[in-house]
Each structure stands twice: as C-alpha cells, then as structure tokens.
Amino acid sequence: MRWRRPAWYWRGISGPVAAVRLRVRWGSVMEACELVVAPTRFRLTVARMAHRPAPAPRVPRLVRLRVTRTGLVGRVRLRPGQDTHDFATAADRLRHSFAMQQVVVRELRAGVVELRMTGYDVLRRVQMPRVKPTSGLRVPMALREDGSVHWRDYRQTPHALNLGATQSGKSVYQRRLVMGLAKLPNVALVGVDCKEGVELAPLARRFSALVDNPDDALALLEALLGRMAETYQVIRAEQRITADVPDAEITADIWxxxxxxxxxLVVVVIDEIAELSLVSSGSKEEEKRRDQIITALVRLAQLGRAAGIYLELCGQRFGADLGKGITTLRAQLSGRVSHRVNDEGTAKMAFGDIAPGAVLACMQIPDNRPGAAVVASSSGGWSMIRTPKTSMRAAANVCNAHADLTPDIPELARWRPSVAGISLAESSVPAVSEAA
Structure with a gap:
C-alpha cells in the first residue's frame, strides 16, 4: 500500500502517527527552534511578588491540525513580537524536527500562519488527485511538491514560456497541456511545430491550424493579428457606453x-521557439522573415489577451543570442516553467527577472526525474512540480475523441491540418497513466 497507494497509506497509518508526534513535540520543538517569546514584564513581576519561579517562555499556539492526502496542515496563532519570517526561516529545522518531507509557511492573516507539511516525496511517483471540472480556461497540469495541483490558468496568466533540455519532460508537459485544452469547448488550438510536425502532428485532429515551417508560421501569425483586430471591433461594437448601461456590463476584453x-478562444502552441529565431544562411530574406515573426509574437503577447489569443512558447534554448526582440518577448510571458536545462543562460532568461532563487533550482534537477520542473510567478515565488507521465498515444486518443469540439475559424482555414488518413479514436479512451 505504501508504494501503490501512498495517499491511502498516509491517511490511514502514517498521517495520524505524524499528527500525534507533532502535537507531543510541539512545545519542545518551538523552544529548540527559538520560536518562543519571553514572558511579559507583568508575569515576571507577579511571579517575583508571589515568590514563585520565573514563568516559562510562551509557545505559539497550534489552533488547528488536519491530515490531508499528502501531509499535514496546521494553523498557528503567533505570539506578540513574532512574524511570518520567523517561521519561514525555521522551515527547514521544523522539517527535520517533525520528520516531514517539506514544510511550507504561508501567512493567512495578521497573527495567523499556516504550516503546510508534506509527509512523503509526492514527486517520486506522481499520482494526480481527482479534480472537479472548472469553468473558464484552466487545465490541471502537474503536482506540486506540497501535494497541491498546479493549474495552467490562462485568464490569470495569459502567456507562458516552457523550457527544458532533451529528455527533460518538456514534451510531456506540452502533451498534457494539449490534452487538457482539447476537452474544453470553444477553444481553438493553433500549432507551430518546426520539427517537421513530429510533436503536434499526431494530435492534429483537434487543431484548427498547424504549420511546420517558418514561412507558414509567419503567414499564420499575421492571420492571427488580423483576427485580433477584428475581435477588437466586436468588443467595441458591444460596449455601448451610455449613461443607462451598468458599469458591470462595460467590458474591454472578450470575457x-x-x-x-x-x-x-485561441491558444497558440509553439514548439522549439528557437527555430523561428535562427537564421541559417544569413540571407537578408531570412533575417527579414525572422524579424517579422518576432514582431508578430511580441504584438500578440502585448495585445492578444483581451482578444482571447494566448501564447504557449516551448523550447530547449532561450536567450538573448537568438536575436533582437527576444528579451522584449520574454517580458510579456508571465508564466515561466523550466525543466532541467544545460546552461545557466537559459535558466537566467527564465527566472532571472522574476525569481532569482529558482535559477539554481532548475539546474539541479536530476536526470532520473523526467517531468520535474520549476514553476515561478511574477510575484517572485517558485516551487517544484512534476508532470505525470503521458504517452503520445494517450494524448492522440484524447484529441481524436474530442475532434468534434474543434472550432472552424475562417481566417485559419488554409492551415487546417489534413487528417483524412487518421482514423477516429474509439469512444472509450484508455485511461492515462498517472505514474511518473
């Protein structure tokens, strides 16, 4: 049970034992980690007047503790003079003292912090929990190191950058993203795969447009710019900003x-972004095409969110040496995911401007953990995630089963992939293996 159903084993056996151990050791651990406060002057004065021993230091109060599927979650009420930084600094010492895998500290409100503790290595063998279907454009992607689900939320983070060296799991992350988007209605998938289409061609039945060379990629991006302009005209026509229109009905985006x-909605998935930026022969035509492609991507990243166009850029290498405009493009990509990389420059391009602490973390990912990655947000926080193993066959079956949801977009009709030779998947789609 511990290996095949670690969540069951934790809930039934290890979790209750760990909860009892934590409550028994709470006071001594707080004192050993210097998370106690000295008694107040009033208590010292009363003890001195009553000829009693000096009162003991005051321990922060553990007001709630519950067992989750991956660990423990405790709520701590701080004593006067303490703050969240004290517990965050002592997180590693708390991990060793309570024999836990990881301890994450988060402030709930003034004077109350939450200790989210992981009881075992949840990334060793990834088992995604069941999630309820949600509205909007959200896809469950991976499992975080604290046991929670990492979501790809396009309304919160419109554009993202996904990096990773060969055999790092970057393609698995991309497949799972396409699988999740394929199940959503009114979502058009647009693919640019300059590796002759080997990554996205098996999933072509769910794509509204798919190209495999830079020339077609430029024409496709220009068509998306035209669609973006037309969508803005639709938004302008529906605004009707008059005195009798409520404020809640005035909109500036597609939602x-x-x-x-x-x-x-259009999600543009670009595999190997470097292939669109490199100039092989050095001719002026290729340089002009390259500049036009990067300019189109920058414009889509800057203006596409309100028109319902989102970018998902993937690649092995991403750096300023790819040419001008790359740094400008990176500034518009709020979501950053980096699997194991081979050079420090790529890690710095991914996290150097938003989470410098994550640069070293993504370079230390071991080779024997494909799918493990570091995800960071523009707020500066970062965490480790791992994508469950997903085969190309499983992804293709899901895309084929939901091919009827593929929107027909007239502006992209000329790049609609021809799938006449591909047979439809059967109605019963095999279950995706969640083990990494």
Missing part, C-alpha cells in the same frame, strides 16, 4: 461579451 457573441 465580458455575451456568450453567444464571444468568438472562439
């Missing part, structure tokens, strides 16, 4: 439109 008038 405020009535559902029957909302155009299909």
């Amino acid at each position: 405020g439109l009535p559902e029957e008038k909302r155009p299909a």
Whole structure:
C-alpha cells in the first residue's frame, strides 16, 4: 500500500502517527527552534511578588491540525513580537524536527500562519488527485511538491514560456497541456511545430491550424493579428457606453461579451521557439522573415489577451543570442516553467527577472526525474512540480475523441491540418497513466 497507494497509506497509518508526534513535540520543538517569546514584564513581576519561579517562555499556539492526502496542515496563532519570517526561516529545522518531507509557511492573516507539511516525496511517483471540472480556461497540469495541483490558468496568466533540455519532460508537459485544452469547448488550438510536425502532428485532429515551417508560421501569425483586430471591433461594437448601461456590463476584453457573441478562444502552441529565431544562411530574406515573426509574437503577447489569443512558447534554448526582440518577448510571458536545462543562460532568461532563487533550482534537477520542473510567478515565488507521465498515444486518443469540439475559424482555414488518413479514436479512451 505504501508504494501503490501512498495517499491511502498516509491517511490511514502514517498521517495520524505524524499528527500525534507533532502535537507531543510541539512545545519542545518551538523552544529548540527559538520560536518562543519571553514572558511579559507583568508575569515576571507577579511571579517575583508571589515568590514563585520565573514563568516559562510562551509557545505559539497550534489552533488547528488536519491530515490531508499528502501531509499535514496546521494553523498557528503567533505570539506578540513574532512574524511570518520567523517561521519561514525555521522551515527547514521544523522539517527535520517533525520528520516531514517539506514544510511550507504561508501567512493567512495578521497573527495567523499556516504550516503546510508534506509527509512523503509526492514527486517520486506522481499520482494526480481527482479534480472537479472548472469553468473558464484552466487545465490541471502537474503536482506540486506540497501535494497541491498546479493549474495552467490562462485568464490569470495569459502567456507562458516552457523550457527544458532533451529528455527533460518538456514534451510531456506540452502533451498534457494539449490534452487538457482539447476537452474544453470553444477553444481553438493553433500549432507551430518546426520539427517537421513530429510533436503536434499526431494530435492534429483537434487543431484548427498547424504549420511546420517558418514561412507558414509567419503567414499564420499575421492571420492571427488580423483576427485580433477584428475581435477588437466586436468588443467595441458591444460596449455601448451610455449613461443607462451598468458599469458591470462595460467590458474591454472578450470575457465580458455575451456568450453567444464571444468568438472562439485561441491558444497558440509553439514548439522549439528557437527555430523561428535562427537564421541559417544569413540571407537578408531570412533575417527579414525572422524579424517579422518576432514582431508578430511580441504584438500578440502585448495585445492578444483581451482578444482571447494566448501564447504557449516551448523550447530547449532561450536567450538573448537568438536575436533582437527576444528579451522584449520574454517580458510579456508571465508564466515561466523550466525543466532541467544545460546552461545557466537559459535558466537566467527564465527566472532571472522574476525569481532569482529558482535559477539554481532548475539546474539541479536530476536526470532520473523526467517531468520535474520549476514553476515561478511574477510575484517572485517558485516551487517544484512534476508532470505525470503521458504517452503520445494517450494524448492522440484524447484529441481524436474530442475532434468534434474543434472550432472552424475562417481566417485559419488554409492551415487546417489534413487528417483524412487518421482514423477516429474509439469512444472509450484508455485511461492515462498517472505514474511518473
């Protein structure tokens, strides 16, 4: 049970034992980690007047403790003079003292912090929990090191950068993203795969447009710019900013439109972004095409969110040496995911401007953990995640089963992939293996 169903083993055996151990050791551990406060002057004065021993230091109060599927979650009420930084600094000492895998400290409100403790290595063998279907554009992608689910939320983070060396699990992350988006209605997938289409061609039945060379990629991006401009005209026509229109009905993006008038959302998945930036022969035509591609991507990243166009850029290498405009493009990509990389420059391009502490972490990911990655946000926080193993066959079956959800976009009709030779998947799609 410990190996095949670690969550069951933790809930039934290890979790209750760990909870009892934590409550028994709480006071001594707080004192050993210097997380206690000295008694107040009033208590010292009363003890002195009553000829009693000096009172003991005051321990922060553990007000709630519960067992989760991956660990323990405790709520601590701080004593006067303590702050969240004290517990965050002592997180590693708490981990060893309570014999836990990891301890994460988070402030809930003033004077109350949450200790989220992981009881075992949840990334060793990834088992995704069941999640309820959600509205909007959210896809469950991976498992975080604290046992929670990492979501790819396009409304919160419109554009993202996914990096990783060969055999690091970057392609598995990309497959799982396409699988999650394929199940959503009114979502058009647009693919740019300059590796002759070997990564995205098996999933072509769910794609509204798919190209495999830089020339077609440029024409496709220009068509998306034209669609973006037309979508803005639809938004302008529906605003109707008059005195009798409530403030809540005035919108500046596609999500405020009535559902029957909302155009299909477009997610652009680009595999090997470096292939669109490199110039092999050094000719002026290739340099001009390269500049036009980067300019189109920058414009889509800057203006596409309100029009329902989102970018997902993937690659092995991403750096300023790819040419001008790369740094400008990176500034628009709020979501950053980096698997194991081979050079420090790529790690710095991914996290150097938002989470410098994550630069070293993504370079220390071992080779025997494919799918493990570091995810960071623009707020400066970062954490380790791991994507469950997903085969190309499983991803293709899901895309084929949901091919009827593929929107027909007239602007992208000329790049609609030809899938006449691909047979439809059967109605019963095999279950995806969640083990990494």
